[in-house]
Amino acid sequence: MSGITENFSYRFNRRADFIISLIVGLLAIAAGAGGVWKVVFAGDHGALGSYVPWGLWVSVYVYLVWMEVGMILGYYALKHVLKVKGIDKLGPVIVMAAICCLLSALMIIGMDLGHPFRAWRAFVFADFGSMMTWMIWMHSFYLILLIVEFWAYHNDYEELIKWINWVNIPAGVALIGVIGSLFGVIAARPYWNASMLPMAFTVSSLIAGTGLILLLHLLFSPQSGSEVYKQTARELGRFLMWALLVGLVGALANLLITTYQNVPAKAEAMRLLLFGPYWWSVWIVHILIGTLTPLALLIWGRHSLRALGAAAVLLVSTFIMVPLNIIIPGLAYPSPDLANIAHAFKHERLSFDYFPDMTEWRVVLFGLGVALTTFAIGYHFWLDSYYRRLAREAGAALS
């Protein structure tokens, strides 16, 4: 009898969990709805301007896509390449979580468009010379893939799942690469303009995705409580630690090279990031809470499930700082030749100072509420019965 069926106990099926998640999700939607209304009907565009045209919404979009794709890539890499057996049955819940991230991401980025109702033009009149076109097409394709994959899981079409994996992995890598390139190709923004950016995005995606896999494993694994479950959590924690270390080394190398080069536009963006008015968001939220604490928990608390869970929660929830710290400093500093441009013609939308306003936060809250509500409903009505069936079958195998 394999270890997997041996300890097969399905625990996360309590009605209370569903109700609580649903209430939290709906509350977030209610709290954020005003922001969405202001954007859609009153033309409010948050604190964005013409000199910092992208901000919180684009960053949250990137963050959610990193998680969505990172989870899928991480799952298949862990399962098929690194042969982590204990996450075998986690596929459907990961695909469902990815779909929820994706829906939320699309909703939030839709809010960012000046003319959201013209988004269809990107399909009908697409210009494939633009990275954004590729992003839109690939993301739509990815959405279809995920939905088909979920359906295949639900109906136990193993052959189909295998074939989808074939496409899913390259499509995911390509999607992340395209989003990295979307920023990387912009020569006008020296802070973004690096050929390594797509690679950095892929690594970031894997870190965020692995963190979420660990969290989903701890919360939803059908083998919850068993020895295999604990062993798998420790293994996932170890992978997460290594992924985080690789990411840290990359970030450090970037910091050192940029500082040493001292190319004004890049170095100034870095200075703004580390010592500007929002220094605390980098040093305290991102580095201390989001990186060093999880790393310490993963190293010294690796035997405790609580520590692993805390590490995953801290890492995943603060990982939004990574895209924020890539996107905003890249925009918040003009070319030295036009350094005074913000003083040439005064308006609040012609400024390099940017901090998201309430409308932006509320739209994000709405988007996250949509994700949580969809997940809760999806879990309750589809995955719950799926896992119950697995548990029943495992029980039958045991008897």
Next chain:
Amino acid sequence: MNEPEQPAPKKPSFDRRNFLRAGTLVGAAAIIGGTAIMRRRRAGLTPDPIGEETIRELPGLPDVPIADDEDVLVRMQRELAIAMAKPVEERRWIMVIDTRKCVGCDACTIGCVAENKLPPGVVYRPVVKEEIGAFPNIQIKFTPRPCMQCENPPCVPVCPVNATWRRPDGITIVDYDKCIGCRYCITACPYMARTSDFGYSYTAGVAEGAGDAPDRAVEGTAPWEKLPNYEYAKAWARTGGKKASPKGNARKCHFCLHRLEVGQLPMCATTCIGRATYFGDANDPDSLVTELITKNRVQTLLPHLGTQPRVYYIV
């Protein structure tokens, strides 16, 4: 005794080999995608000029005598008529700005705002002021910054819907009806020459201060704000909702294309009190602008980016 038949070991559905295959697929897709992007990137100009027709028969100011001391505006006006009589693809509009003459009065900025009825927060031609040196040895440098109408505009290939493109005469334009307002082009312009129209008005909520109701706010916006501008030779009234173009669009300087089409110089060139802004056809060897860029020391902004601006600064 017959051994019970062992079930064949189940092949893992997605092993390392499949993973490598998937990797190969990524590579192949990347190569195909990359080739498509590069082909598109190198395709260059959009061949069709804008508009139903292009006015090619303008009077060449035959009655205005050419005097040695004629105002440069008169000369540029005459040259404009000659250029407009040529097919669109044979014109090459450039702007020359003599920074030695610029006094930083902002008349060009304001002329542009008035001509294009730019709402608050939208600007096509700010004058950037920079203090050089240390007191008491200081100098102020003025750099008017219209759109550079780059020969190789980085704002064009990034547009996902082909809403921004370069005309055969070299002017990069935005098709307001197509633009989805993603602002990618704004991030791609190294000159910060694109601004987003956030739908502001000057008078919404402002006290009217008239007669017996001095505290009353203007209802909606004042009527004059609703008058259309005529960018790209079309009337764009600001009467629609919050999402009626050009609200929500990326906007930029277009060398007053709508004025050129009716034989008028760009507004900034005519309002410049220092006569520091020159405009004309660089394909005309006798034009004033050709003369200026060949006889003076000229610079372009951020030349290292390879955008090849068509706005030249005499320094």
